[in-house]
Amino acid sequence: MSDSKPIIWMRPEKPARGPAPTHSRGQIAAVAIDIADSEGIAAASVRAIAKRLGTGAMTLYRYLPTKEDLYTVMIDEATGFEPQEPTGDLRADLTTLAHRRRRIFLRHPWLAPLLATRPIMGPNFMRGMERDLAVLTGCGLGMDDTVAVLNLLHSWISGAVQAELTERATADQSGVDRHAWRLRMEPYLTSLLATGEFPHLSRMVQTSEIGEADERFENGLAIILDGIEARFSTVTEKNGSRRPISGTGGGPPSTRRAIVQRGARSSTTE
Amino acid sequence: MSDSKPIIWMRPEKPARGPAPTHSRGQIAAVAIDIADSEGIAAASVRAIAKRLGTGAMTLYRYLPTKEDLYTVMIDEATGFEPQEPTGDLRADLTTLAHRRRRIFLRHPWLAPLLATRPIMGPNFMRGMERDLAVLTGCGLGMDDTVAVLNLLHSWISGAVQAELTERATADQSGVDRHAWRLRMEPYLTSLLATGEFPHLSRMVQTSEIGEADERFENGLAIILDGIEARFSTVTEKNGSRRPISGTGGGPPSTRRAIVQRGARSSTTE
């Protein structure tokens, strides 16, 4: 009763005794990804996937015990794995890493939301994390700093690309609907701004150009990399020493405090 | 047929001629928020909300035409509005802003995912944006820079807090289940690390202390603020000039290019 199932990645693909399975987890996940990419994650229902495979809905449960397991495999399959050898240039390597992740999120618009709301430990994902750790430590960062930098970058990319995808989905609306959407939204916005309570917002709408998503990503990435480099630059003209993450940055020293405790392992190795 | 509904915020709360409504959008949203906070957003079904209100399910559709409209009102209600007067210290003001947003996201674990996946234009949200714009411009930033900084910060906060919430939800699992989860996960992780293909990952698990969520947030925030301050610091000992966002940062000039085009409005005002 409490033993349930031993995690999807531990279940063997091939059975020991019965007839050979007609399908496979990877095949099912591929079909689900295809549907989710084109029609949205909500359209990737068990029945819809089964119909595409020309089989019964309940058949899929022989391969994936729950819908959550399907998501798990979809995420790992869509994440894929692309190698990256460290060049030693922290900024260049982080840029490569960030662009790859954004590209994958854009290719699968459902991926970022799913990835952000559950713990991921699929083999592809683990390989990717191992690669990222290798790249960062290859740039001379310690393990704690590596983890901190990766967390920071991944969090931002997830949030930024989700915003980009939401904007894209809103802008899509299939042409004609887009016009209808504007028609419904405009009077509300106009009435809001007409109250005079939003002077800055009005000025923003009138004077600020939003810019392309690519540019905004590059822009944000540059700022974040500046912040990271300020602490971890390996090649610096000033001096060769690297400042630990807990050190002071560019602001007044009084407002700073140590953040990450390093070498703070307890006495026993357990 | 194509006129449908004129956006939820434009529909009047009080009817012109009929009997007075028993409930209100705000009341319904409050109940929904209460359920979502304690039992998850999926538990905030129309029937469940109606049951709590002691009314029929279809009654709610007199107030909120679709579930999506319910989400819209929930988001705006949960976002709330808290004033903030600019101090002129960019770093301090951004820190205040970031902490407020994180606090709200943590109070309503369903908020960040919902907010990230749809365009938000509710009155509370608009007031908050107006306040943020006022704070940033009050620090001396131009409108384009203000928008860029806010986007960057909000994207990171969304991603970071979602990761924190996912970790918290995984760790919760109600005590006993937590043990069962570890029991199911451990053999898989052990077998993965035992392959020897994940040396850095193994080292991370063994040597790196993850640290508290509060510390990690403060840590990431400090790095991002460093990056922002490097471009926009209003109070600098070196010199008083601020560099625009499109200027060169800390890297080699050859790899940089202008990012935000300013004053690029087309000729006609239409």
Place this chain on the structure above:
DNA sequence: CCCTGACCGAGTACGGCGTACGCGGTTTGA
């Protein structure tokens, strides 16, 4: 004044979802 139309509350019902259960057929190790 009353009556007419606008609005309210809510029951019924429909199509879709994830999935528990069970049955008949197929394969294979002992």
Place this chain on the structure above:
DNA sequence: TCAAACCGCGTACGCCGTACTCGGTCAGGG
């Protein structure tokens, strides 16, 4: 050879959002 293990999958249950409908209620115009 034969029972255990496994496959494909039809049926059915309890959720979900919500379209449709109907009787009751209130307010403004005659």
